[in-house]
Amino acid sequence: MTDTTLAELEQRATARRDRPSYGHDALIACDRLVRIFTTDGVEVQALQGLDLLVKEGELMALVGASGSGKSTLMNILAGLDVPTAGAAKVAGCDLLSMDAKARLRYRRDVVGFVWQQTARNLLPYLTAAQNVALPMQLRGGTKRKAKAERAEALLSMLDIADCRDRRPHQMSGGQQQRVAIAVALANNPSVLLADEPTGELDSATGEQVFAAFRRANEELGTTIVIVTHDQAVASEVRRTVAIRDGRTSSEVLRRTEVDAEGQESLVAREYAMLDRAGRLQLPADYTETLGMEHRVMLELEPDHIGVWPDDAARGDDPKDEG
Ligand SMILES: Nc1ncnc2c1ncn2[C@@H]1O[C@H](COP(=O)(O)OP(=O)(O)OP(=O)(O)O)[C@@H](O)[C@H]1O
Structure with missing residues (x-):
């Protein structure tokens, strides 16, 4: 090997090192994420090298057929499950290497979660305000008055201040889901994850719940990822990512266009995903x-x-x- 070649190799290596890493400016970065489940000796590859980047402040939807891997991904992002391989970072936290203590802190402070089943989100014997104060209590360090004020402010922001002293069974499904959003926002997380949050609701109530997510995104700047089958939700966000066979397969981006008469309309365009190996589906x-x-x-x-x-x-x- 000649000196010139060595120098060239060094130069190339340095250039590669200086290149920003994949997803360096994203709040959520999943890089070739793999999750294999083994049951009775049979392997299921729920995620097969999934790439996903989400910017800070985005409100986006994830769609896909049953069994495509959406819940598996959400459980990983929520810190409830660990991927088999690949890399996943959320707000600077490495989801593969976190120890138990860091995982607990991550679940308490960095992410909030809203489940489809309204009953799963709230404690039945606490009022709405007490449910919202609970995550702050578990974290500690917040004065009683400040906790009550924050709970009050979140319930007002989501238009359910009148539910403050009601227990879950005294509220409608839509009100319960909005309280669940307030609970998930209590500790001011960077990311709010929701798995089919409107799945058990009729379309009018679903719209109110989606409006609450939008308000949280606009007023608090929280990054929000919603898994949904609900076409109304999927078509109202700026970006919908489709998952197929454990990989992101396509994206629909929507933007507002103004025509010559000044009329605004939402224009949607579908994109295919090009992965880092150059594969295109x-x-x-x-x-x-x-x-x-x-x-x-x-x-x-x-x-x-x-x-x-x-x-x-x-x-x-x-x-x-x-
Ligand atoms: N704990 C588990 N053990 C074994 N296999 C699992 C487990 N969890 C998920 N799977 C399998 O992984 C694949 C992806 O499942 P996942 O629940 O992520 O899909 P999904 O897109 O959320 O589906 P749905 O829309 O029906 O909820 C499926 O084949 C499923 O059977």
Whole structure:
């Protein structure tokens, strides 16, 4: 090996080291996350190298068919489960290497969680205000008066101040879920995670609950990730990420556009995910329409990459046809 080559190698290594790490500016960064469950000697790969970045202050939705891995991911982000491989960081906390004490602190201070089952979120023998004060009590260090004031402020912000002295069975499902959001926000977490929070509610009540998430996001700046089957929720957030077979497969981004008459409208665009190895999952309806299977032809153009069905067998060049 010559000196020049060595110097070049060193230079390349330094450049690589200086490159910002994957997801360095994201609040949630999942990098090739794998979770394998083994039951009775049978392995299920619930997550198969999932990549996901969420910026601070985002309000986004996760969608996907049953069994695609959504709850597995949420349990990992909530600090309730540990991935088999890969890397996951939330607000600077490394979810793979946390010890028991750090995990407890993470679950208490960094993330808040709202479950689908209204009954699972609240203690039945405490009032709404007492439920909201409980996480602050468990953390300690907050004066009684300050705890009561914060509980009051959160309940007012979410439009349920009138439920303050009611126990869960004296509230509607939608009110209980909004109290659950207040409980999850009590210790001012960086991230609020919700797994099907409107799943047990009718659509009008679901809308009120979603409005409460939006308010928390706008007024407190809390980053919010909602797993949902609810089309109304999925179509109201700026970003919806779809999970398929334990990987993120596509994203819909929505933005407000103003036309020449000054009319505002929400424009949605679907994107496929390109993983760090360069793999791209093409939507099944696209590949089926063009009969693409096994192998496709690629062409690099100045501003895009062309993908054609494999016509090698026919011996003609599909790009010459028009
Ligand atoms: N504790 C477990 N032990 C064994 N297998 C599990 C466990 N938890 C999840 N799985 C499997 O992992 C896969 C992903 O499950 P997960 O619950 O994450 O999917 P999901 O997208 O949340 O589905 P749903 O929308 O029905 O809740 C499924 O095949 C499931 O059977």
